[in-house]
Amino acid sequence: MKNDISILVVDDEAMMRNLLEKILVREGYAVKTAGNGVEALELLQHENFELIISDMKMPNMDGFELLKAVKQEYPNINVIIMTAYGDTYTVKDALLLGADEYITKPFKSHEISLVVERAYWRLLAAEKQKIHDR
Secondary structure, eight states, X not given: OGGGSEEEEEOSOHHHHHHHHHHHHHTTOEEEXXXXXXXXXXXXXHSOOSEEEEESSOSSSOHHHHHHHHHHHOTTSEEEEEESOOXXXXXXXHHHTTOSEEEESSOOHHHHHHHHHHHXXXXXXXHHXXXXXX
């Protein structure tokens, strides 16, 4: 069932993208990666994703800009924001802009798994509600 959930990981650090991809694939998710927000938006034009995990600080288009664009163009996609800058203002701003979850770097693999698992169950509940509403 998890392989039905397609996740886009967006981070300018290749090591972080590869680590997240490895963790999430091991958990059973389908995963693609992008190096920045511009690449992510290009992928979104051609592929469907249920979940985006994005870093906040990136060149070309940061996580806030990506979050705004995603919530405007693809409102049903869940977004998890990662930040090494765990100050309450950054997190609060991201949540106000529509982020569904956040995680502060550095994190352990089980922590990202738990955050994604919560998003996964929220996606399943939303899908079930759509079916029920028909």
